[in-house]
Amino acid sequence: MTQPVFHDLISDSQLRKAIDVLGYEQPTPVQLKAIPAAVAGENLIVSSKTGSGKTAAFLLPAIQAILARPPVNPSSTRILILTPTRELARQIVKNAEQLLKFTSLKVGMVCGGEELKYQKAMLRKNPEIVVGTPGRLGEHISHKSTDFSGLEFLVLDEADRMLDMGLSDDVLKITNTCRPERQTFLFSATMEQKGLRHLIKQVILGAAEEIYIDEKPNAITQQMLLADDYKHKEKLLVALLQKSTFEKVIIFTNTKLKASQLDNLLRYNKFRVGTLHGDITQDQRKITLDHFRQGRTTVLVATDVAARGLDIPGVELVVNMDMAYSGDEYLHRIGRTGRADNEGRAVSLVDAKEWNLTKGIERYLGATFELITMPGLKGKYQGPDKTKSSGKSVGTKKKTTAKDKKDDTKAPKVKVRERDKKNIGNRRVPTALKVVAAVDGFAPPKKKITKQIDDNDE
Template sequence: MQFEQTTLSKPLLRAVAALDYHELTPVQERCIPEILAERDLLVSARTGTGKTAAFLLPLLERMLAKPAPKSGTRGLILVPTRELALQIQKVFEGLAKYTPLKCGRIIGGEAFKHQVASLRRNPEFLVATPGRLVEHIERGTPDFRDLEYLVLDEADRMLDMGFAIDMHTIASSCNSERQTLLFSATLKHRGLAGVKDLMREPVSIHMAAKEDKLSITQQAVLADDVKHKQQLVLALLEEQQAQRVFVFCNTREQTRQLGNVLKYHKLNVDAIHGEIPQSERKQVMNRFRQGQLQVLVATDVAARGLDVDSVDLVINFDVAQSGDDHLHRIGRTGRAGQSGLAVTLVSASEWDRMSSIERYLKLRFERRVLEGFKATYKGPRKLKKSGKAAGPKKKKAGSAKPRGKSASTASKPPVPVKRGGDKATKGNDGFGVVKKRK
């Protein structure tokens, strides 16, 4: 469906044309009519499907159709991270360019007094992170009695980050007659039951994120240990010749270490994680968007809500903690109909988690081996049909034990294998140094 075929007003159609939007995405086609009909929504949709415009366009349309110049803030968008707040504000500015509507921002890492001043200007929209907004509510600075629309974006992520109580605190401070829209990667999150109580007979829209394989080739490469993974990243970057690459780690420390290793090898790289100040993270993201950085190493703080065009390659240095986190990571590539590649490095301790993600996504990653960097780890031992690991056969009752030298040898415990060097050892994910093999 073309945007020109919708009932959106001329200022909004002019804005989408300037942004080079022509056809509605599936989530936009499903959500816009429901929001215009003033229904509460529960929507499951992955990052990169156009869901921000799916709720902003109809809400802007309704505000334009019913001006309220003397009211307080009319729309509140609650998001889990500062990066997503900045991204939504940017999208808002593009869509509202030819309207008088304004959007304020309340996030951590910015001056409190400046945010108070922004609230006093009564912007029609406000995008906020839960923690900082609750601080303002406790001080009595915002007034949401006139609020008409509450959007909970990435609701599952906010719950995972421990914002359940904050979400309820914020919702209880808002006008009870508001329209509430909830967007989440999955609607099966156990914490969503309490959030649904904030809504009035919501309509559920499922965009089948798990079954959407995107236009992304997904591969798995076995790895022995951290040093081996570092060498695999370097080999992948050299082999793929990718111009813009996301590398995801599960911890801040791993992010720092890998960033330093890649810088040592003269790569144009930077890293972002939760401990880096917001102003610095914003600068790093701008450099990455502008092509000044080839590689961005990040924790999952960067997996959601960041709009970066033409990412050629995503590398999961660590296997993601869940299938939904994996989806959001790989969603950085293969956007807007383009093809993409996502490679996950898998150690022995991560095999089960990778298998769980494959089951959740109903697909199997392509197995890949990089020449000269083949892992000693081959995957888990094959299982019998009964599900038990194959082992030595039991002796039949009454069978005689071997006598003599062989018997005493058989009764001795196995000689322990020394750890270290470049050999794989039992109970150890790999070896100390991975050398390229000829």
């Protein structure tokens, strides 16, 4: 049977020309399932692994549809795409511009980090496609600088990540202003996020076709290095990079401070490094990613702000300097390598505090990370200590020594209780009575105290 090609899925001649220029030939599994359903007018709920071609799967059918018919409202946005991060928004805009090359359609981006007045001016030019983050788009709705009354397509890309980031209220604020008769596509690499189904019911109006493609990474070698502490991790990282062959590598940390510290460490060791985290300005982010794509830097140190949506060719290695907090976040991190069925490698540096988390992620993925070592840098920590035998474990009988036998002949020691020593020597007066006596200015008779003590004991 002949393998389908993009020309079998897309009929518009302008889009076909752009597809040929981009070198698209055979559609990926998610594209093969999602595009025909979208062309047929279905709402979609799609789950597929990172790097599987989800962006083209929602852009191509939506663009083809608006090219084929007049707008519902000429002053309204026709396609709205919501993403959790600026980086993912920028990537989608780039892909859209490539597909729109032979059309007259325009795409605009609305994200944080830029002044509202410039974005308002862009929106007044009425681009057919708007890509943005929920927080900033919510601001524009409050300023009444958007018009979604004639919206034909609403796309939520990485919806579970938006839920993780607490953006569901902004998403609902936006979708409530959109035309109800729209087509809605919800795409993500994972769908298990708690609360996602509730969001789907509020965003997708009517029935939807659900498409699930295997999410497990199938071309990524997953390994781990054990470390004693963070200083040991730094030595292991430098040695790993020096001994590995790669075109590009992304190193993930859990904090902005660690990202900055690693940037300094790697520069000191003569690596060409760029850094990406929440305190970097919009312009700096763009420059950093451009340099990384162009090969002017070969190492990108990033927090999870870069874990989703970045499609950068040539990333052959991902390093988790800190283990991800969840299995889903781990999947998105390592999904930066091994894209489009290319081989990739992911190495996690694990210390004692991260052991249980790592094992939990292994169970979640149904995988076992290969344990590797760096020559000359093997640490003391080699996993949790095995339970030490106390002589009480099941199936083990405690040995009896000669000393034990000797001790067995002694009479058992009898505990002498206070009540058995009545009237022997001086009895201790309870603190409470001493306090009363001190306050009242007199000491109670000794016999009365003894009687009270005896009554309380009995």
